[in-house]
Amino acid sequence: MSSLLTDRxxxxxxxxxxxxxxxxxxxxxxxxxxxxxxxSHREAPAILTDPQADNTDVYAFVSPDRPGKVNLISNWNP
Structure with missing residues (x-):
């Protein structure tokens, strides 16, 4: 009984x-x-010399029309 009490x-x-x-x-x-x-990767040395290579946003989501496909959207500085 004491072991049961100790266990509890x-x-x-x-x-x-x-x-x-x-x-x-x-x-x-x-x-x-x-x-x-x-x-922000603007501080990276390579981006300072080539600002057009700096992407601002990347989005990935499953296509609502085709569930087996993934949509990728990316924004870049002009």
């Missing part, structure tokens, strides 16, 4: 610790979250 206490302690750790981790993640920002 151990599981309860592990569950409490896990719940606390997840709550703390979630709170820390939300407090440290920053809004997303686009990357």
């Amino acid at each position: 206490r151990t599981r309860g302690a592990v569950a409490a610790f896990t719940t606390s750790a997840l709550a703390f981790g979630g709170a820390a993640a939300m407090l440290g979250a920053q809004p997303g920002q686009a990357s």
